[in-house]
Every structure is written in structure tokens, then in C-alpha cells.
Amino acid sequence: MNSIFSTDTVDAELRMHVKGNYWFYHKETFPSDFPLKYNELIKNVESYIEIIDPYFNVTGNNSDQDIFNDIPNDITLKILTFKGLNGNRTYLTAVENAIKSKIPSSKNVRFGMRVINKGDMNDKNYYFHDRFLIIDKRDVYLIGSSVGNHLTSQQSTGIYKVDDTNTKNFIQEIYNEYWKKAANNEIPLRYL
Secondary structure, three states: OOOOOOHHHEEOOOOEEEEOOEEEEOOOOOOOOOOOHHHHHHHOOOOEEEEEOOOOOOOOOOOHHHHHOOOOOOOEEEEEEEEOOOOOOHHHHHHHHHHHHHOOHHHOOEEEEEEEEOOOHHHHHHOOOOEEEEEOOOEEEEEOOOHHHHOOOOOOEEEEEEOOHHHHHHHHHHHHHHHHHOOOOEEEEEEO
16 A cells, blocks of 8 residues: 555555545555445435536446445435537437436436536636536535546545535535526426
8 A cells, every 4th residue: 555645545445545534545545446425425325416517428438327226225316517518419318328228217316417518608707617516415525536447446536525515505506507508409398
């Protein structure tokens, strides 16, 4: 194990270093194991997941839908992302099919997605790069890298739990505003 980080910060079960509200995956500490905190958060949700991630990918080598392997029953899942959409909207279809391949209808999950379209000049002021995870409309996490980096041992990354009420409310306001702005490019919220 790498000596840069103190061994008393290691959570071997999550494969991350932990200090206070921050979980950090250091690739050198776990070179062939990927971090599990994001998975744990999804697995333990009670009713509601909101993901803000500009790089949510489900094609090629990117299987971000795998983050939902252990999603509980009776959940509402909303994803907001940022892409260049083509005229026939194949990205939205690919995401919906990928999500359905991971979450069977028997789980009773409601899913919806909206996309800020890079090609829409009216949305230029709504381009974003930060990633957040909001659990049960009460727990807010700043996510250091996109979902895909929490499913492989590619790069070091972290997750920070925001405790300050004003900051949590502000992040939820940002999410709500961007969600409204992306209404033209969506998979409407519905049961899978």
C-alpha cells in the first residue's frame, strides 16, 4: 500500500480513503479495484436519486448504467446530462434501453432524463461540468468524476458529502433550474 496516505484513512470495503465527509479513491492504493462509495450510495437509497453528470455514457466501453445493478425497488431516478444531440436523438434511446437492461420493470422504478443540448445556442449559458448526486432529496454529494470512473480503476477521484444546509439547498436549486432548462430534450419520467 502506498505510504502517501495514512493507513488509518483506508476503508478497504469501499476501496477508498476516508477523512470526515470525503471519500477519496487513490488508484495506487487499489490499482486493480474500483471505488465502491457511489455504488453504496445508490444501493442504500430510500426513494429518490438525482444525478447531475455531463458525461453519462452507455455505449461503447462505457457502461455507466452498471451503477444501477443494485438499485432498490420503488425508486425515482432522474439524470441530467450535457451532450451534443443529433437530429434523431439516438443518445436518449440508447440511455433508455441501457437503463432498462439493468433495471427490470419488476423493481417498480420511475426513470426520467433530461439533456442540455450542446447544439442549442439558447442553452449555452447552461453548459456545466460539475457532478452531483442527490439522494432522497436530503443528502447531497459533490462527485469528483463521472459515473464511469466509479465503475473502473481508471483514475483517482473523490466524493464529498455536503452537510451545510444552505449549500445543499443551493445545489438543489441549481439542479432544479437546469432540469427545467433541459425540458426540450427528455425521456419523460415514467415507470420502466
